[in-house]
Amino acid sequence: xxxxxxxxxxxxxxxxxxxxxxxxxxxxxxxxxxxxxxxxxxxxxxxxxxxxxxxxxxxxxxxxxxxxxxxxxxxxxxxxxxxxxxxxxxxxxxxxxxxxxxxxxxxxxxxxxxxxxxxxxxxxxxxxxxxxxxxxxxxxxxxxxxxxxxxxxxxxxxxxxxxxxxxxxxxxxxxxxxxxxxxxxxxxxxxxxxxxxxxxxxxxxxxxxxxxxxxxxxxxxxxxxxxxxxxxxxxxxxxxxxxxxxxxxxxxxxxxxxxxxxxxxxxxxxxxxxxxxxxxxxxxxxxxxxxxxxxx
Amino acid sequence: xxxxxxxxxxxxxxxxxxxxxxxxxxxxxxxxxxxxxxxxxxxxxxxxxxxxxxxxxxxxxxxxxxxxxxxxxxxxxxxxxxxxxxxxxxxxxxxxxxxxxxxxxxxxxxxxxxxxxxxxxxxxxxxxxxxxxxxxxxxxxxxxxxxxxxxxxxxxxxxxxxxxxxxxxxxxxxxxxxxxxxxxxxxxxxxxxxxxxxxxxxxxxxxxxxxxxxxxxxxxxxxxxxxxxxxxxxxxxxxxxxxxxxxxxxxxxxxxxxxxxxxxxxxxxxxxxxxxxxxxxxxxxxxxxxxxxxxxxxxxxxxxxxxxxxxxxxxxxxxxxxxxxxxxxxxxxxxxxxxxxxxxxxxxxxxxxxxxxxxxxxxxxxxxxxxxxxxxxxxxxxxxxxxxxxxxxxxxxxxxxxxxxxxxxxxx
Numbered sequence: 001x002x003x004x005x006x007x008x009x010x011x012x013x014x015x016x017x018x019x020x021x022x023x024x025x026x027x028x029x030x031x032x033x034x035x036x037x038x039x040x041x042x043x044x045x046x047x048x049x050x051x052x053x054x055x056x057x058x059x060x061x062x063x064x065x066x067x068x069x070x071x072x073x074x075x076x077x078x079x080x081x082x083x084x085x086x087x088x089x090x091x092x093x094x095x096x097x098x099x100x101x102x103x104x105x106x107x108x109x110x111x112x113x114x115x116x117x118x119x120x121x122x123x124x125x126x127x128x129x130x131x132x133x134x135x136x137x138x139x140x141x142x143x144x145x146x147x148x149x150x151x152x153x154x155x156x157x158x159x160x161x162x163x164x165x166x167x168x169x170x171x172x173x174x175x176x177x178x179x180x181x182x183x184x185x186x187x188x189x190x191x192x193x194x195x196x197x198x199x200x201x202x203x204x205x206x207x208x209x210x211x212x213x214x215x216x217x218x219x220x221x222x223x224x225x226x227x228x229x230x231x232x233x234x235x236x237x238x239x240x241x242x243x244x245x246x247x248x249x250x251x252x253x254x255x256x257x258x259x260x261x262x263x264x265x266x267x268x269x270x271x272x273x274x275x276x277x278x279x280x281x282x283x284x285x286x287x288x289x290x291x292x293x294x295x296x
Numbered sequence: 297x298x299x300x301x302x303x304x305x306x307x308x309x310x311x312x313x314x315x316x317x318x319x320x321x322x323x324x325x326x327x328x329x330x331x332x333x334x335x336x337x338x339x340x341x342x343x344x345x346x347x348x349x350x351x352x353x354x355x356x357x358x359x360x361x362x363x364x365x366x367x368x369x370x371x372x373x374x375x376x377x378x379x380x381x382x383x384x385x386x387x388x389x390x391x392x393x394x395x396x397x398x399x400x401x402x403x404x405x406x407x408x409x410x411x412x413x414x415x416x417x418x419x420x421x422x423x424x425x426x427x428x429x430x431x432x433x434x435x436x437x438x439x440x441x442x443x444x445x446x447x448x449x450x451x452x453x454x455x456x457x458x459x460x461x462x463x464x465x466x467x468x469x470x471x472x473x474x475x476x477x478x479x480x481x482x483x484x485x486x487x488x489x490x491x492x493x494x495x496x497x498x499x500x501x502x503x504x505x506x507x508x509x510x511x512x513x514x515x516x517x518x519x520x521x522x523x524x525x526x527x528x529x530x531x532x533x534x535x536x537x538x539x540x541x542x543x544x545x546x547x548x549x550x551x552x553x554x555x556x557x558x559x560x561x562x563x564x565x566x567x568x569x570x571x572x573x574x575x576x577x578x579x580x581x582x583x584x585x586x587x588x589x590x591x592x593x594x595x596x597x598x599x600x601x602x603x604x605x606x607x608x609x610x611x612x613x614x615x616x617x618x619x620x621x622x623x624x625x626x627x628x629x630x631x632x633x634x635x636x637x638x639x640x641x642x643x644x645x646x647x648x649x650x651x652x653x654x655x656x657x658x659x660x661x662x663x664x665x666x667x668x669x670x671x672x673x674x675x676x677x678x679x680x681x682x683x684x685x686x687x688x689x690x691x692x693x694x695x696x697x698x699x700x701x702x703x704x705x706x707x708x
Contacts (some may be wrong), residue, residue, distance in 0.1 A: 134541060
């Protein structure tokens with residue numbers, strides 16, 4: 001019986017990891033380029049989820065079809081906010097990383113408070129046609145159930161990762177982003193408009209996070225208080241991947257997903273989080289710069 | 297000039313000058329609840345219950361003591377869903393606001409942290425929404441609760457399920473890792489075993505944990521009943537996870553949260569036929585001597601005020617206010633309450649036995665349920681037609697239980 005459960009446990013772990021990728025991807029990108037630890041990431045997820053919820057109610061369309069709209073709206077929001085963050089972390093202020101952290105922490109509190117006031121305190125759900133579908137596969141005494149909405153989340157995560165990777169590696173914009181991440185002053189001397197590129201990067205981070213909120217709302221419930229958990233999750237994944245090392249995010253996310261899933265099935269579920277933290281600490285003890293020793 | 301200086305100092309320190317306290321002709325009522333954090337949903341539901349009571353009692357002129365009416369004024373402390381913040385809030389209400397009595401927190405964990413602080417200051421508290429038996433085993437002299445503990449209410453729905461045909465033979469019991477949810481899961485497990493239902497799996501999981509791996513593993517065991525102890529968001533996520541893996545047990549049982557309006561709103565047809573435990577619904581036959589004549593009258597007032605149906609937590613919180621109202625009248629205490637009057641109020645609460653729109657309020661004065669309300673009947677409810685309907689016990693049943701539950705894909 002235990003052996004029979006393994007394929008399902010591995011699949012569930014990978015699907016959970018898919019959700020974690022999307023939560024952490026934008027966060028890692030923003031840190032890699034701007035060196036901002038964005039404590040508001042969970043709130044962008046929450047705001048995106050609520051925009052998806054209301055848009056779905058008004059239009060009747062499936063939330064997955066609304067992802068481009070949510071991305072466009074929140075990319076614009078992130079683009080507009082970035083100059084304010086830039087002002088908070090630059091100039092004569094010392095320790096820009098700390099200033100960025102404090103600023104986004106304040107942003108998080110403000111958005112969460114406003115969210116509770118505007119959206120209320122009840123939980124909601126974003127219904128998708130995919131939430132009601134699943135496939136049951138059986139072969140050689142082994143079987144798995146594949147929930148359609150989780151598979152969509154996984155494909156979405158891989159898709160976003162692939163697109164971001166392609167943009168960073170194969171476009172002029174991506175070259176500028178990488179140059180900025182390596183050496184801001186030298187990039188400026190090469191004619192790169194640092195402020196504009198930074199605004200686009202933060203905009204993309206906010207847009208991707210907001211889209212993730214819609215996907216999360218189709219899988220789980222949403223509420224004005226949901227952001228905190230996802231901020232912590234993003235932070236863990238990014239630390240494990242190596243701060244600012246974008247390519248490490250999917251592997252770190254899959255590792256965390258698999259540890260949780262296997263421990264829930266084969267270990268004592270009460271200690272799942274303890275197991276996750278223990279593995280995280282052990283890896284950081286051995287490799288303080290993350291799984292691949294390529295973080296900051 | 298001295299008075300101006302004294303007022304300024306008191307304003308800075310957040311206290312009232314002694315002569316202002318002595319002249320006070322209204323009750324200062326502390327309200328500790330979670331208005332933010334993970335438990336904000338339940339916390340705000342309790343606030344609605346307390347606010348509705350305060351509004352109703354003030355519209356009636358206040359609490360009547362010896363023929364004279366004294367209005368009430370609420371002083372809030374946000375526990376932020378953290379027991380430590382709840383304890384700090386209790387300290388502030390006791391020392392700075394100098395409240396006469398306290399309407400207690402949402403969640404058992406916060407109540408367990410707040411109760412010893414109020415015990416120290418000898419301030420009576422009634423919690424309208426804490427259900428862990430751990431609270432009552434501590435035998436706090438000044439803490440009371442209008443909702444019975446889960447080991448008192450949780451066994452009713454399991455017994456009701458055991459009486460259905462075909463009788464469920466196996467169950468999986470899960471609980472979230474907090475005081476209330478753990479106690480609920482333990483109550484379900486104990487009751488299941490007592491009724492001959494074999495518990496195949498019993499797990500306490502971290503709060504907010506994605507349960508899909510555990511449920512996928514549970515699906516292989518094909519349990520007749522899945523019972524879960526958790527809070528609102530966790531219950532919604534559990535139903536969504538079961539829907540995603542397309543497993544419909546014969547009965548899906550939860551406790552608090554099923555009767556919350558958000559549960560039905562978020563899940564729609566997937567909320568149908570989920571069983572829950574409750575002690576009150578808007579249709580329960582009750583009669584009240586104070587403020588609301590019966591459950592229906594309260595439900596109408598709540599619907600008018602907030603635009604959503606009231607659940608048993610909100611009603612239990614309003615009933616906590618009524619219990620204080622009745623006890624203050626019987627003890628003959630008038631604001632501001634000194635230590636002796638607070639003790640008299642506590643004694644009156646212990647001796648209280650009244651009928652309200654919520655049902656009977658009778659705080660136990662001994663035993664394992666010490667100071668919990670044991671005057672209520674535990675009810676089994678099931679979501680039918682998008683609202684909680686009582687299915688057991690027989691004398692209160694509004695409709696028969698729908699069992700075995702309809703498979704997810706056959707629901708309309």
